[in-house]
Amino acid sequence: MKLKRAFTLIELLVVIAVIGLLATISVISLNNARAKARDAKRAADVKQVQTALELYFNDRGHYPTANEFNSGSIYSTSTSGTTTYMQIIPNAPTPSDGVCTSDQNQFVYNVAADGSSYTISYCLGNAVGSAISGPKCVNPGGISNQDCSTCSSDTVAGFSCVYAGEVYPTVQIGTQVWMAKNLDVGSMVNSGSSTPACLDLVEALNRWTCQINPNVIEKYCYNNDAAYCATYGGLYEWAEVMNFPPECNDHDSTAPCVVGSPHQGICPSGWHIPSDTDWHILEANFSSPPGDSNCSPIRIGYECSPAGTALSINGSSGFNALFPGYRHGSDGEFFDIDNGGRTWTATPSASTTQAFRRILFAGQPDILRGSYYKTRGYAVRCLKD
Numbered sequence: 001m002k003l004k005r006a007f008t009l010i011e012l013l014v015v016i017a018v019i020g021l022l023a024t025i026s027v028i029s030l031n032n033a034r035a036k037a038r039d040a041k042r043a044a045d046v047k048q049v050q051t052a053l054e055l056y057f058n059d060r061g062h063y064p065t066a067n068e069f070n071s072g073s074i075y076s077t078s079t080s081g082t083t084t085y086m087q088i089i090p091n092a093p094t095p096s097d098g099v100c101t102s103d104q105n106q107f108v109y110n111v112a113a114d115g116s117s118y119t120i121s122y123c124l125g126n127a128v129g130s131a132i133s134g135p136k137c138v139n140p141g142g143i144s145n146q147d148c149s150t151c152s153s154d155t156v157a158g159f160s161c162v163y164a165g166e167v168y169p170t171v172q173i174g175t176q177v178w179m180a181k182n183l184d185v186g187s188m189v190n191s192g193s194s195t196p197a198c199l200d201l202v203e204a205l206n207r208w209t210c211q212i213n214p215n216v217i218e219k220y221c222y223n224n225d226a227a228y229c230a231t232y233g234g235l236y237e238w239a240e241v242m243n244f245p246p247e248c249n250d251h252d253s254t255a256p257c258v259v260g261s262p263h264q265g266i267c268p269s270g271w272h273i274p275s276d277t278d279w280h281i282l283e284a285n286f287s288s289p290p291g292d293s294n295c296s297p298i299r300i301g302y303e304c305s306p307a308g309t310a311l312s313i314n315g316s317s318g319f320n321a322l323f324p325g326y327r328h329g330s331d332g333e334f335f336d337i338d339n340g341g342r343t344w345t346a347t348p349s350a351s352t353t354q355a356f357r358r359i360l361f362a363g364q365p366d367i368l369r370g371s372y373y374k375t376r377g378y379a380v381r382c383l384k385d
Contacts, residue, residue, distance in 0.1 A: 035125050038093040043128045045090040046107065046120055046138055049074075052086035053118065054140075059083065062115025066160070066169075069109045097125020098133050101150070103162040108149040110159040119159065121149030151179075153270030153385060163268045170384075171318040174285045176278070177384035180320050182233025182343075185266060186217030186240075190224045191377065192332035201250045202353055207329045207375040209249055211240040217266050220327045220377040222334050232324030232337075235377030238355045241265050241273055241344050249374040252352045263346045267382035274383040276347035276356040276369075283358075283367050286310040286317060302366035309365045321360050327377025334377075338362065342378040 052074045057063050059076055068074075069089065076083040089107075096105035100123035111118045120138040127133050135147035147154065151161035157172035169180040192198065193208040201209050211218040219234030221227075229235075239248040239257075242265045248257035262272035274282070280297040286307035287295035295304035311319040325337035345356045349371035357378060359368040 035097045038097055039124045039126050039128050041093050042122055042124060043131065045092070046122055046136075049086065049089060049107070049120065050138060055085045063111050063118045065115070066109065066111055069111070092122060096123065098123075100125055100135070103150050103165060104135050104147060106149065106162055106165075108160060108162055108167065110148070113158060119148050121147065123147075151268040151271060151382075155270070155384065157384075168382075171320075173282060173317055173319065176282060178274075178282070178319060179271070179382045180318055182322060182324060182379045183236075183266065183382055184219070184229050184233040186219040186234060186236075188221050188224075188226055188229065188234075189213075189218045191220050191327050191334070193330075195332070198332070199246065201246060201375065202373075205330070205353070205373070207249070207353070207373055208332055209237055209239075209246050209329075209375050210332065211237050212246045214245055217243075220334075222325050222327075222337055224334075228324070228337070232322050233379050235324065235327045236266070236344070236380055237329075237377060238344055238348075238374035241378075241380050242346065250353050253348055259346055259348065262383075262385055265346065266380070271382040271384050273344070273346040273380065276345045278383055279343075279345055279358050279369075282319075283307040283311070300370050302364075302368050304367045306365040308360050308367045311367070312360060312362070322379075323360070323362050324379050329373045329375030329377075342376070344378045344380050348374075 053063055056074055056076065064074060072089055073084065074086040074089065092105050092107050094105065096102050104123040108121045109118060117140055121135065123135045124131060124133050131143060132145060134145060137144045137146050137148035149162050151163040151168060155161045155170060157170055157177040160167050160169045164185040166184055171178055171180040189197065189210050191210055195210055197212060198208045198210040199212055201207060218240060219229060219236055221229035221234065222232065237249055239246050242248065242259065242263060244257050251257045253259055265273040267273060277297065283304040284295045287304045288306060295307070309315055310317045311321045313320050313322055321341050323338050323341040325334055325340065326342045327334055339362050341360045343358050345358065347356045349356055351371065353373055354371040355374050356369065356371045
């Protein structure tokens, strides 16, 4: 009787290993093909957007405003007889590829104030034609290998930039370049002294902090509603703004609470939390008469009229300060939405529990300078280094 020869254990293992290797190679090849397809689509989509922008320019004599572009379409007017140049402006394919970050992967459109030029930023994970991999910046004259989207030291005043997935317009006021929008980064935490995660850092004054996780940026949203953060930006305790541990809300300026000059805090690289002096330079641009005669850098109280009007939403400065209200430190309640805007500076006061702030009120031409408890939740703006 003839015995049939079967596979040995070693032969089976070899076959399984070969199959596994082939499967791995196939998956890698498929992933590479998908990445190249995403890059090809990015390049093609941007080219189509450029074509639509040029058609618009030929008809209108200027490029679309940011609001027109952000509507999701490129068209000539909003009335009857509209000429549509692009029905739906495409979004960049996801996920990002190569060295591209999620921020760089977004298509970000910027337009000059007079509509004479624009930039579109995007990023390629691999080379496409003659375009090498990496960040790209497109304008009417061509493509350059640079990042004109992510907020950094290279951000040009008057153009928007992206930080942590959020788009921030910028404005130059005097010698300073500011974000023209309150910062909104981090994970929302609920406010209230009864919340188990909250701590009473200053027991004698009953000041509660809920932003206590050292591993993430935490923010309050007015009335614990994320929709308010989307409109007005986040509200932060001073230690959180400075990227310090929560004990710095009740601590002097020794380690680990040492304030840098400038101090980046939770702002992007190349930007910083404005100091008390930085804020005075800003407001003094709009005091009447200009300069310090009506705008003392060491005042406690209201001065600098009409800077409050100029810096407010739709004011002449382009700063567009909103009135996001604030979070009370002693009970975790929220107050003053659409009436007051309180913003931290990076400068602590003589009291270990307080830091300097600015307050703008709706309809108030002056700006209040003073200090208050660091556990309060205030807004923050970033200033370019």
